[in-house]
Amino acid sequence: MVAVSVSQRIASDDQLARLLQIGIVLEEVVEARAHHHYQSLDAELDEEIETLLADAAEESADHRERLEALIEGLGVDSVPFDEIESLVDARYGRTQPDDFDGVLYDQLCNEETAYKFYDDLIEAIEASDAEFSIDRAELMETLRAIRADEAEGVSEVTEVMERR
Amino acid sequence: MNTADQYLKTIYVVQKQEDGPASTGSIADALGVSPASANEMIGKLESRGLAEHEKYKGVRLTDDGIVQARDALQTYCIIERFLANVLAVDEFRAEARELEAVIDDTVADRLDTIIDREPECPDCFDPETDACACLEVTAAAVEQD
Numbered sequence: 001m002v003a004v005s006v007s008q009r010i011a012s013d014d015q016l017a018r019l020l021q022i023g024i025v026l027e028e029v030v031e032a033r034a035h036h037h038y039q040s041l042d043a044e045l046d047e048e049i050e051t052l053l054a055d056a057a058e059e060s061a062d063h064r065e066r067l068e069a070l071i072e073g074l075g076v077d078s079v080p081f082d083e084i085e086s087l088v089d090a091r092y093g094r095t096q097p098d099d100f101d102g103v104l105y106d107q108l109c110n111e112e113t114a115y116k117f118y119d120d121l122i123e124a125i126e127a128s129d130a131e132f133s134i135d136r137a138e139l140m141e142t143l144r145a146i147r148a149d150e151a152e153g154v155s156e157v158t159e160v161m162e163r164r
Numbered sequence: 165m166n167t168a169d170q171y172l173k174t175i176y177v178v179q180k181q182e183d184g185p186a187s188t189g190s191i192a193d194a195l196g197v198s199p200a201s202a203n204e205m206i207g208k209l210e211s212r213g214l215a216e217h218e219k220y221k222g223v224r225l226t227d228d229g230i231v232q233a234r235d236a237l238q239t240y241c242i243i244e245r246f247l248a249n250v251l252a253v254d255e256f257r258a259e260a261r262e263l264e265a266v267i268d269d270t271v272a273d274r275l276d277t278i279i280d281r282e283p284e285c286p287d288c289f290d291p292e293t294d295a296c297a298c299l300e301v302t303a304a305a306v307e308q309d
Contacts, residue, residue, distance in 0.1 A: 010266070015262055015263070018251075018253075018259060018263065019263065019266060021251060022246075022263075022267070022271075022275075025250065025251075025275070025278075026271065026274060026275075029274055029275075029277065029278060033277075079250075084250075084278065087250065087278035087279075088277070088278055091277060091278060091280075095277050109270075109273075109274070110274070112270065113270045113271055113273070113274045116268050116270050116271060117267075117268065117271045120266050120267075120268055120271075121266060124265075124266045
């Protein structure tokens with residue numbers, strides 16, 4: 001077995017770009033799954049869940065664009081949405097929730113996962129003294145804003161779940 | 165994946181390779197850390213009931229330790245498979261090692277919804293190649309069903 005790193009720092013542009021790419025994929029997964037939930041439960045959807053899913057998809061698309069702007073500055077390509085969408089499509093049947101509660105729970109997982117991802121990423125960047133070729137202040141500002149959106153998303157979904 | 169999980173994963177793999185307790189030296193080598201650092205973390209794992217250390221013999225994971233180590237190994241396999249098959253990263257092993265500390269298992273679980281993994285995972289992990297033995301690396305950027 002080859003030596004592994006036990007450090008949690010991000011040392012280079014390439015590593016940062018890869019992590020931002022993973023963030024983009026996560027957002028794309030959220031967007032595509034929210035769309036699927038919306039379609040699969042279409043006939044029975046009530047307005048509250050409909051709005052929640054539409055907002056989640058819209059927010060993910062916005063986050064994706066902001067992450068894309070960052071990796072563009074690092075000279076790395078984004079991950080095309082249609083490619084991830086087709087992967088979600090291919091495997092959605094196996095992993096789809098089967099009722100309202102399941103949809104809400106899946107949405108909660110989406111928001112919590114995204115929050116955890118950005119939180120770990122921010123922590124790792126803060127622990128690193130690497131100089132990136134994009135502006136660090138702008139990078140952190142974007143990531144913190146996205147993390148705040150995710151935290152808000154978690155509370156929104158939790159609130160709906162508690163009320164039902 | 166936190167540092168404790170990286171240790172558990174490594175001890176699990178070394179234990180299997182050595183077919184017995186894992187020596188502190190082998191664990192330190194595999195992780196690229198000093199034996200003193202390895203000893204310190206092994207002590208922490210012991211106090212959490214995840215490993216047992218026998219003097220002159222080495223470290224053995226407890227049942228709880230094995231469960232947690234297998235979860236960590238599975239998370240690692242998901243990261244490798246995701247990098248290789250979705251992002252078409254050539255150096256997916258090296259990158260997985262670099263990124264594993266920053267990727268939490270909840271994040272890996274989400275990534276798992278878009279990759280194909282074999283049911284035998286993580287038993288398919290091959291320590292010699294440091295990768296899943298079932299992992300097919302294709303030139304295509306995106307794997308298709």
